[in-house]
Amino acid sequence: MTTQLYVHPSYLDHRTGPHHPERPERLEAIQQVLAHDMFDALIRIEAPRADDSLLTLMHPKGQVDRVLTSEPDQGLVHLDPDTVMSPGSGDAALHATGAVCAAVDAVVDGAADNAFCAVRPPGHHAEASQAMGFCLFNSVAIAAEHARQAHGIARAAVIDFDVHHGNGTQALFWDREGLFYGSTHQYPHYPGTGAADDTGAYNNIVNAPLAAHTGSEAFRAAMETRILPALDAFRPEIILISAGFDAHQQDPLANLNLIEEDFAWATDQLVAMADLHAGGRLVSSLEGGYDLDALATSVATHVIRLMAAT
Numbered sequence: 001m002t003t004q005l006y007v008h009p010s011y012l013d014h015r016t017g018p019h020h021p022e023r024p025e026r027l028e029a030i031q032q033v034l035a036h037d038m039f040d041a042l043i044r045i046e047a048p049r050a051d052d053s054l055l056t057l058m059h060p061k062g063q064v065d066r067v068l069t070s071e072p073d074q075g076l077v078h079l080d081p082d083t084v085m086s087p088g089s090g091d092a093a094l095h096a097t098g099a100v101c102a103a104v105d106a107v108v109d110g111a112a113d114n115a116f117c118a119v120r121p122p123g124h125h126a127e128a129s130q131a132m133g134f135c136l137f138n139s140v141a142i143a144a145e146h147a148r149q150a151h152g153i154a155r156a157a158v159i160d161f162d163v164h165h166g167n168g169t170q171a172l173f174w175d176r177e178g179l180f181y182g183s184t185h186q187y188p189h190y191p192g193t194g195a196a197d198d199t200g201a202y203n204n205i206v207n208a209p210l211a212a213h214t215g216s217e218a219f220r221a222a223m224e225t226r227i228l229p230a231l232d233a234f235r236p237e238i239i240l241i242s243a244g245f246d247a248h249q250q251d252p253l254a255n256l257n258l259i260e261e262d263f264a265w266a267t268d269q270l271v272a273m274a275d276l277h278a279g280g281r282l283v284s285s286l287e288g289g290y291d292l293d294a295l296a297t298s299v300a301t302h303v304i305r306l307m308a309a310t
């Protein structure tokens with residue numbers, strides 16, 4: 001059994017302009033590190049393109065069309081001050097969502113033990129009717145709902161260790177009983193959501209806000225005392241990870257001080273929880289991470305732990 005890696009050339013065609021942190025070079029750095037022969041056992045899959053039936057699991061059709069028709073024929077279009085589309089951005093976003101949904105299909109069908117989706121644009125800030133925070137469509141949220149709709153999974157969980165709170169995922173999951181969202185994030189920080197007393201309609205939201213300039217100890221304590229016990233009680237039949245690596249101490253967009261070993265530790269904890277409740281079914285998808293060197297080494301560490309789990 002195997003770990004799959006989902007990739008697509010369209011991800012490099014999504015351009016955000018000079019000085020934008022969410023840039024194609026992020027994926028080039030990841031592809032370079034994952035080309036090392038220690039990753040030869042990864043099964044590399046070209047991501048399919050998501051169709052409307054997937055996107056509309058979480059976004060109104062009007063919003064899907066609004067985003068896709070915003071794509072410029074040349075140059076850049078800003079959907080908000082941070083969120084940019086170039087020619088090719090819509091196709092990249094559709095293949096990003098397609099990757100995470102296909103990875104869910106693979107781990108549920110038994111074609112893979114687990115999977116990492118090296119995608120961009122990211123997704124966890126995208127709300128039902130609002131693209132924001134570099135995100136166009138909420139790929140992980142869509143894939144979690146896809147697991148329920150297409151595969152009869154009763155309970156799907158998303159754990160988000162990106163340094164930013166996934167406001168989009170929280171809002172989309174809030175009143176859906178079979179979906180769980182747990183997040184560690186710097187707080188207060190962009191996007192401003194993620195308070196500890198947010199619970200969701202079914203106690204299905206668990207936030208663990210972390211103060212700026214804290215690091216490994218606070219992160220691991222938050223996982224151990226808040227996120228993992230609630231995840232255990234939820235008994236997920238599949239776990240998805242919103243795998244952002246911008247909580248790394250070198251990241252320029254935030255001020256947490258995690259190191260590669262923290263991402264390895266968190267991965268191991270989530271693999272153990274997937275083994276306990278979900279037959280090992282785990283799908284991880286890239287969100288943030290903006291220091292190219294730290295991103296590459298962190299992703300490598302994360303993927304090594306996923307491969308070790310198989």
Ligand SMILES: [Zn+2]
Pocket residue numbers: 162163164244246287288289
């Ligand atoms: Zn982030």
